Amino acid sequence: MRKYTALFFLIMFMIGTDTFLISPLLPTLQTQYGVSTGIAGWMIGSYTLGSAVFALIAGPLSDGWNRRTVLLGGLLGFSVSTILCGFADSFWTMCLFRILAGVSAAFTAPQVWASIPAVMPAASVSKTMGIAFAGLAAAQALGVPIGSWLATANWSVPFWTIGFASLLLAASAFTLLPDMKPGANQGDRTSILRRYVPLIASGKARSGFSAYLLLHLGSGTAFAFVGKWMADRFELPIGQIGTVMMFLGFGTLLGSMISSYVTRKLGDANAVAAGMSLLVILYTIMPHLANLQLVTIVYLTIFATLGIIFPIVMGALTSLNASIRGTISSLANSTMNGANTLGAWFAGLLYVHLGGYSSLGIFSAVCLALSLGIFLYGGVLGRKTARTDQESTSTS
Structure with missing residues (x-):
């Protein structure tokens, strides 16, 4: 079973690295293509837009297909489109290839979350979920900085490296993963829209995904231009930006590692409330700090707090209805990337104007405050309420 755990970790590591890679490369690519700061963020937003839109389709479809086939197809598409990013000769070509990479990721990442319960023993599911999530955190801690360092030779090198490494992972997945065909009651011709009906009908699900959108909108907006801000404020070259990003990623990794401990001590609702309240304060004061070391410490704290919060929230969302786990995972992925798309757009406008x-x-602090209010008011993190609502959605 360790082979599956390692495979899922590495897939999420590659997807996470590719997702976050543009942020530290943004100043270099902006100069490369001669575009304004106001639209440069679309090199981030194009990826998340493609992922957000197609995740809405990929999730319901995958609940009725062989998950192994969907994962392999998505991973192959992700590999090829990422390699093509390294050959992009214009801003719009880069945006096109980033959209294709996002679409491919929309078919790949949710299959990891949905496949874990299918191939792992029940006692190992929770641990494997945590390890797969740690792949995303490790991508920020190691993948993005390594990509930044590789870019000092040429900006194309990180894309080629991720693409070819993902091809090797696709070959490994083809060899290792078994078929994961849907059950008799899941492989029917239920329409895509009808698979969302239980979530649409659930007030708890509506509250949960609204709060999840605001959580990612706030954090994504701040992160989109952190590389640009560090280059402008502290005159950092791309290699040093990558080094700072490494500390941010280690913060996320640390947070994901201690998330279960914090939950046991405080409970889901208290852990999220305390963490998001701290984030509101830190996002407000951080842009006014003039010392790079202090900024790094504050941002490490922000990402460690996010690393604690995200597994708690994701666990609450995926427990809403176990029979449509693929749909929920993809909707969560779509919500995250939709928020990051808006965040990249807002970031450019706010930064310039x-x-x-x-x-x-x-802006990030306001989003986090609203998100916390919806989480608490909607009872998404309340165990008793969540069980009741799950029962009601299951019978819808």
């Missing part, structure tokens, strides 16, 4: 990075900090 409303006072630079300080306006991004205020």
Whole structure:
């Protein structure tokens, strides 16, 4: 079973690295293509837009297909489109290839979450989920900085490296993974829209995904231009930006590792409330700090807090209805990437027209405060309420 755990970790590591890679490369690519700061963020947003839109389709379809086939197809498409990013000779060509990479990721990442319960013993599912999530955190801690360092030779090198490494992972998945065909009651011709009906009908699900959208909108907006802000404020070259990003990723990795401990001590609702309250404060004050070391410490704390919160929230969402886990996982992925798409767009507008990075900090703090209010008001993290609502959605 360790082979599956390692495979899922590495797949999420590659997807996470590719997802976050553009942020530290943004100043270099902006110069390479000669585009304004206001639209440069679309090199991030194009990837998340493709992933957000097609995840809405990929999830319901995958609940009725062989998950192994869907994962392999998505991983192959992800590999090829990422390699093509390294050959992009214009801003719009880069955006096109990033959209294709996002579409491919939309068919790949949700299959990891949905496949774990299918191939792992029940006692190992929770641990494997945590290890797979740690792949995303490790991507920020190691993948993104390594990509930044590789880019010092040529900006194309990180894309080629990720693409070819993903091809090797696709070959490994083809060899290792068994078929995961749907059960008799899942492989029917139920329409895509009808698979979402239990979630649409659930007030708890509506609250949960609304709060999840705001959580990612706030964190994604701040992260989109952190590389640009560090280059402008502290005059950092791309290699040093990558080094700072490494500390941010280690924060996420640390948070994901201690998330279960914090939950046991505080409970889901208290852990999320305390963490998001801290984030509101840190996002507000961080843009006004003039010392790079202090900024790094604050951002490490932010990402460690996010690393604690995200597994708790994702666990609450995936427990809403076990019979449509693929749909829920894909909707969560779509919500995250939709928020990051909006965040990249808002980040460019706010950075240029409303006072630079300080306006991004205020926007992020407001989003986090609203998200916390919806989480608490909607009872998404309450165990008793969640069980009741799951029963009601299961019978819808």
